Amino acid sequence: MKSLFMTTVAALAFGTAAAxxxxxxxxxxxxxSGWRAAETTITRQQADERGIDLKFSDAQQKQxxxxxxxxxxxxxxxxxxxxxxxxxxxxxxxxxxxxxxEIPVVLLDRQVDSDDDLYLTAVGSxxxxxxxxxxxxxxxAVDGKDCRVVELQGTTGSSPAIDRKTGFENAIKGHDNIExxxxxxxxxxxxxxxxxxxxxxxxxxxxxxxxxxxxxxxDMAVGAIQAIKEAGLKPxxxxxxxxxxxxxxxxxxxxxxxANATVELTPNMAGPAFDALKTYWDSGEAPExxxxxxxxxxxxxxxxxxxxxxxxGLGY
Ligand code: GZL
Numbered sequence: 226m227k228s229l230f231m232t233t234v235a236a237l238a239f240g241t242a243a244a245x246x247x248x249x250x251x252x253x254x255x256x257x258s259g260w261r262a263a264e265t266t267i268t269r270q271q272a273d274e275r276g277i278d279l280k281f282s283d284a285q286q287k288q289x290x291x292x293x294x295x296x297x298x299x300x301x302x303x304x305x306x307x308x309x310x311x312x313x314x315x316x317x318x319x320x321x322x323x324x325x326x327e328i329p330v331v332l333l334d335r336q337v338d339s340d341d342d343l344y345l346t347a348v349g350s351x352x353x354x355x356x357x358x359x360x361x362x363x364x365x366a367v368d369g370k371d372c373r374v375v376e377l378q379g380t381t382g383s384s385p386a387i388d389r390k391t392g393f394e395n396a397i398k399g400h401d402n403i404e405x406x407x408x409x410x411x412x413x414x415x416x417x418x419x420x421x422x423x424x425x426x427x428x429x430x431x432x433x434x435x436x437x438x439x440x441x442x443x444d445m446a447v448g449a450i451q452a453i454k455e456a457g458l459k460p461x462x463x464x465x466x467x468x469x470x471x472x473x474x475x476x477x478x479x480x481x482x483x484a485n486a487t488v489e490l491t492p493n494m495a496g497p498a499f500d501a502l503k504t505y506w507d508s509g510e511a512p513e514x515x516x517x518x519x520x521x522x523x524x525x526x527x528x529x530x531x532x533x534x535x536x537x538g539l540g541y
Contacts, residue, residue: 247506248278249499250298251307255286257380257413258444259472259541263492264334266540268307271495275503286311286380286412292319299326305345305502307495309333312382320344329505333494336384346501346512348494352385355488355520356392359467362486362522363437364400366465372436375425376408377418377449379441386410389441389469406435411445418445422452432458437465443475443487450483461485461525471523473536479529489521492539 256262272279282294288311298306299322308330320343323330332347379386397403407425411418426432440446446468453460460466460483471489478484501512
């Protein structure tokens with residue numbers, strides 16, 4: 226009886242949100258990569274299609290700015306908050322404040338270490354699986370030959386950096402011919418991906434001792450490809466390149482023979498998030514705690530020019 230009563234109360238409470246146009250605050254990380262830019266573009270489009278008034282904040286990749294944005298959204302009395310958490314820790318108190326204000330929070334594309342009763346749901350990919358798919362591609366590509374790998378990690382402390390590293394290591398476990406010899410963060414950006422790759426090349430006999438690059442996102446891989454070329458080596462041949470996101474420019478690199486594989490991450494996390502919020506506003510029915518988006522491997526044999534054309538207008 227109690228649960229029916231509570232559901233009824235919740236439905237009445239959220240019915241108000243459903244009756245008028247909803248206002249949603251989006252605490253976005255920044256615009257560190259092409260994928261992130263596409264996520265922002267698509268979130269705005271998805272909000273417009275649903276008549277949602279989206280309040281947007283770009284945190285310039287700083288957690289303190291995201292926390293300040295969430296507090297501002299709470300003060301404005303928004304109907305829900307979208308958060309793409311730049312790192313996994315340090316969210317408990319501000320999520321408690323949102324909960325106390327009865328404002329549902331939906332996580333996009335990254336996870337937090339907080340209890341899951343502090344957010345309505347999380348929309349994202351299986352980040353460990355993405356790393357496993359990338360690692361398995363390399364295992365198959367080198368086919369038992371020795372391969373010394375350098376790794377460009379994402380933002381330190383972020384769930385994709387932690388989980389994509391774990392997944393790749395899972396895949397190469399038991400394949401003693403493959404070894405990660407250097408691993409450092411490039412913070413998901415092209416510039417830092419290039420800079421760190423330059424240091425890897427310098428440290429490894431001009432790159433002659435490197436067999437492959439595993440980058441946690443395509444933007445760092447694109448920056449690293451530039452560094453490999455400037456070192457006089459052929460990316461995609463002398464040094465294999467595998468990364469994650471499936472942004473247009475990695476397909477351009479594949480078409481040029483300069484990259485080998487990428488694992489797709491959909492930039493449309495907002496669609497499932499807004500659908501879950503609508504159900505919650507209309508009926509008080511809470512969604513599953515994790516709404517998983519799919520991951521798909523693309524290689525140079527999957528029509529990279531066509532993949533580039535299919536994605537280039539999507540806001541990357
Ligand atoms: C992963 C997402 C990552 C992208 C990067 O879910 O958070 O953040 O892979 C972006 O391109 O910077």
